Amino acid sequence: MLSYQHIYHAGNLADVHKHALLACALDYMTRKPKPLSYLETHSGRGLYHLDAAEAVKTGEAEAGIGAVVDWFGADHPYAKALSKVRDQHGAAAYPGSPVLAASLLRREDRLHLAELHPRECEALHEAMFMSGAKVYQQDGFEMAQAVCPPTPRRGLMLIDPSYEIKTDYATIPACIAKLNRKWNVGVIALWYPILTEGSHVPMIDALLARNLPDTLRHEVRFPPARDGHRMVGSGMFFVNAPFGLEDECKRLDQLFAAL
Template identity: 65%
Template sequence: MLSYQHAYHAGNLADLQKHALLAWMLDYLTAKPKPLTYLETHAGRGLYDLAGPESEKTGEARAGITRALSEDWLPEDHPLCQALDQIRAMHGPNAYPGSPLIARYFLRPEDNAHLAELHPTEHEALSQVGGFAHLHKQDGFAMAQAICPPTPRRGLLLIDPSYEVKDEYDAIPRQIAKLARKWNVGVIALWYPILTDLRHVPMLMALQQNHPEALLSEVRFPPARPGHGMVGSGMFVINPPYGLADEARRIKALYSGL
């Protein structure tokens, strides 16, 4: 259950969708002079090396963020590009931020952050860059359920599991329903993979039944290698910020020619 290592996949086409939408939401939320809370249930290590052996082995970043930057998929002033520029200025040209460091770029001193990561190696790496947040070495859903509704009540929760265990697909709609009841004003964003076996479909149907007003955004892309099961990714956002639907359509259009 703790075997997943995102370093092999950091910066891939799924990350591009997830991080572009996350950065846009954080940029929007922090534009208002009101404090917020940011939470993550599955934070990962926070910082990745796209020249490292894991990334080089799969080549997924070359087909994702590296290609996107070289072909100007995103404008220079896009929130993700702004965050990436600062992080690479600090950590080198091959650095790629996970969602915690993207959040750190936008969060202000008055904001509050909680990051959960259960994997011991990933948690140790996160502790090196996550000093801006409260770190939790525990199950991320347990952390979120304990904290929600957070203080400040305004804010965003990112749920980005590894989906190593098939039971997660069954459990996620129940977890999110409980969180949404506790924190009815929170932006709750779930990322999920689109696999060839369509195992995400029952989960998505349950989520849409429970939260019919949520935003659903999916992108499709070629498998990273022959036989690889992931052919797309999705974001399901409860209480989406104003304008996110337009941004999601712009991001989706980037994938139309792949």
């Protein structure tokens, strides 16, 4: 349960997909002059360095953001976040979701971030020190249920587990439905891997059967990172999807299809 280290995968094509949509969602939500809450259930360490031995070993970042950075013009919110983080931390820095969100949010917004792994949580505290985020060394699903509905009530939650715990696929639909009942105005964004065996399919079918409000599902495919690698795509499922996100989905469809 505590073995997953995202540094091996930071900046890969799944991160590109997830972070591009997350950045667009937050960009839209921060256009209104009302504060919001950002919650994340599986935060990782928040900030990564793509020249670290672990990242270099897999080559996933090189085949990910390293190969497709020109997909995102300077005005794209993902590019803005990446540029801001690299200006502060160096050209090899890469923002995990918490740092990406913090770079796009405003002083009046609030962040609640959970990470169960002790060393990753310690690094998360360090990465988020200046952001005012509340960091929890706690199971992310428990944090989400405890904090919801947050203050401010406007906001977005990212659910982004590693899925090393195979029961996550079965428990997530009920968890999201409960969160939506408690926090009916909240945007809930779920990331999931697309594996060769299709483990995500029953989970998505169960989510669709819940008749959740304003859902948006987006999936992209890409070549495996190396021979035998089981992840061949990335998916995002939104509840109360922000306006205009479908346009970015269509743009990403074309870009990923050309890989």
